[in-house]
Amino acid sequence: MDWWDVQKKRFYYTIRQNPGRGNALGSVIFRFRNPYEVFLHATYDTRDFKRPYRALGHGCMRMERPMELVSYLVGADSLRATLPSEAELAAAPVPRRVTLERSVPLHVxxxxxxxxxxxxxxxxxxxxxxxxxxxxxxxxxxx
Incomplete structure (x- = not known):
């Protein structure tokens, strides 16, 4: 592909990174309906959380401790006992999708x-x- 010839009006492809190890969105992604296609997600580069200026992303919202939210959202569900660590998620060969049984309102x-x-x-x-x-x-x- 001639990348110098690529133009927004003529680019008919979607480029998507596979989930799993090394994904820029980290090991945990919270997808929710919104017109902007933004998500809450983990990140492998946690150094940014120590910076005073943290508006470094490209639209999605990085989370410092996503497993705390996972634990809260699954609550007393039976899944809680089987929650993997972030390291285990990152090492997993196949992504795991969990859909909540009940809706949780999210206000950004x-x-x-x-x-x-x-x-x-x-x-x-x-x-x-x-x-x-x-x-x-x-x-x-x-x-």
């Missing part, structure tokens, strides 16, 4: 400020949503 929140240790802390507006929110809240007024 984008916030550029939060109260941390009693102090208001502001963060970079990496998705450029603050101005639209400001207009919705206060109309055309700018302080």
């Amino acid at each position: 929140r984008y916030a550029t400020c939060a109260v941390v240790a009693g102090q208001l802390r502001f963060y970079a507006d990496v998705y450029k949503q603050d101005e639209a929110l400001r207009r919705q809240l206060f109309g055309g007024q700018v302080n």
Whole structure:
């Protein structure tokens, strides 16, 4: 394939990485219905969680401790006793899919400020949503 000739309008292929060992999404992926095709997922590169600026992904949301959420979601189900570790998942030759018997609501929140240790802390507006929110809240007024 001549990659120099590739153009968005004429690219009729889907490139997808196989699940399993070495997948960029890590050993655990939480798929949920949404119009953006974003997921919650583990990552093999956990160094990013130690950075002060962590808006490094390309749309999906990386999780530092995905097995804690897995354990919570399966709850008292019989699966809980058989949950593998992340290392076991990464080494598994065949991916394992688990579908929850009951739906769990998921609310994703984008916030550029939060109260941390009693102090208001502001963060970079990496998705450029603050101005639209400001207009919705206060109309055309700018302080």
